[in-house]
Amino acid sequence: MATIQDIADLANVSKATVSRVLNNSSLVTTQKRIAVEDAMNELNFQPNVMAQSLAGGRSMTIGVLTQNFGSPFYDSVSQGVIDGLSDTGYSPIFADGQWKQNTEREVIGTLVGRKVDGLILIGGDVPVSKLNELRDQLPTIVVARELDDWENQCIHVDNVDAGYRATKHLIDFGHREIALIHGIRNHPDAVQRFEGYSKALADAGIELNSNLVYSGDFSAQSGVLAVNSLLAQSTHFSAVFAANDMVAFGARLALHRHGIRVPEDVSIIGFDDQAEAAFMTPPLTTMRQPAVEMGMASAAALVKLIDGESYELPRLPIELQRRESVARLR
Amino acid sequence: MATIQDIADLANVSKATVSRVLNNSSLVTTQKRIAVEDAMNELNFQPNVMAQSLAGGRSMTIGVLTQNFGSPFYDSVSQGVIDGLSDTGYSPIFADGQWKQNTEREVIGTLVGRKVDGLILIGGDVPVSKLNELRDQLPTIVVARELDDWENQCIHVDNVDAGYRATKHLIDFGHREIALIHGIRNHPDAVQRFEGYSKALADAGIELNSNLVYSGDFSAQSGVLAVNSLLAQSTHFSAVFAANDMVAFGARLALHRHGIRVPEDVSIIGFDDQAEAAFMTPPLTTMRQPAVEMGMASAAALVKLIDGESYELPRLPIELQRRESVARLR
């Protein structure tokens, strides 16, 4: 592996000059610049990022903390981060916080130890106080989590409003007995969506029936369990608001097993709009989260933040994606 | 940020000793060891990985080349890699080759520049000659790609056999008019599955009808397009072998749109067994690829390879996952 010294020798200049053309940090005569570039090509030179980082302070890597690899929403955000970082010279390095404070604390530690130039935190439970410390130490952007006092380093989305609108959509279609399959108990997204649900019901003058709200964990399996329980007890319902699309898939299947038609007998609305949702039978009406866009936006913002440039965070809406799993109540 | 020197001062020892307890590379008296450990805790010491890498040669980082972030199979393999690497001290760093030779070449370059200790290559098109070079330079494991002469650094799966068995399953259930929705034209997995399909047909004495094979690109949309075309031309078919589960979802929806029942009228078999497959209506019969396991195995193997220990690569089978989308032809 060629080093800066090798190419300096070959080009008959000093290491310093090589470094200068590498970063074009200051003027170098065209003649030497070309000699250096030729030498680099000839030796197939790849700067050692570790050494650069040690000497210069920048590692050109971004630490990304995500939650539960394999869950569609967080994966999409991560994907957006990757996209957004390509062609910036920065590479992302991922760690999984698993929605556990301790794990998160730990992996953030290893990220910091790797001297990342910036941090993107997707979701998670890290207490705000720790976050505030972190932000003083390192450019940080938080995604998919609402934080007071972080206006400009926080990309999130209004889950209570979205929960409200999802429920409202059902109500507008004549439904009044709307089951809610809750996500993980204390998960902020889940509780906010539930809050929106409650509010929409209240605004429509419908009393919240606790027999219609089932707890789950964002998995498809929890969707089938919930529907089975709902059906076993005999509270009638004409619509289901699922915590996310996976839950909706499970619910839809359970309904199918009982010979209940969607949307003729029961309507379903999901949340996320993951790729498969459009191909459910029937295609799933769902609240589309701009996951990839959030990731891209956070990457773009972080790069600006690191470079000390100004930037503006986009306002990303959650949009109702109307498809065919919701029908007017007859 | 505390350095090794700070803690050396605090503990009244030399940097060398601190380094020794850090790596417990040689004996240190308990007394000093404790002093050092206390100092580390007190100053909340995090070794600078960059410096370690530069000095010691190991970066504790693994480069992972994947293809098209967002595609279920590759994502699952990646996830397996992450899982398999946790608790090993190594962190993965991802790059997307996008199934393009140039991109792959380029990103492998940046990975190497980051001084990764090893490489996991998932799929991809890099020519074998280049791969052979790479392997001399760096511990490398290739996943999901079949390579001669790489027996012990290559984890793959028998796609032609799986294609054969999928088709055979349909044939065993009485189907003889079996449509095949092909994956991306020259994608090795796709052509191998097609090869298995052809062979199964031949073995059963069924002539391959080219009107029944449709080209696609592994996307759900290509599944609906294929079914629509199939239906438009009037070649009859009683079963569909989809390039992967996404394609199967698309095909299933298209059939539904035409009022064709699955599996009563047409059977569908998919490939991958992604999470959503079990919740399709009806649940999708599919060839389960051990994607996560492949990722985990490759991570485990790579760590051994780096450490110069011996290891054995597991033989991972593709298994028929029988569910309800395939029925006996009546």
Add this chain to the structure above:
DNA sequence: AACCGACTTGAAAGCGTTTTCAGTTACCCC
């Protein structure tokens, strides 16, 4: 002809670790 400023350039000092090499110590044995 001496001088000045604007450009270029190279030497050398780090950056935070690991690792080699040469001591020190302490201990055991004859």
Add this chain to the structure above:
DNA sequence: GGGGTAACTGAAAACGCTTTCAAGTCGGTT
């Protein structure tokens, strides 16, 4: 008590790069 050995320890040299600082070059001025 001297000598040999084993167990520890510290100084210093890398690792490959960036950056500061001083020096050199050149053309144009006065």
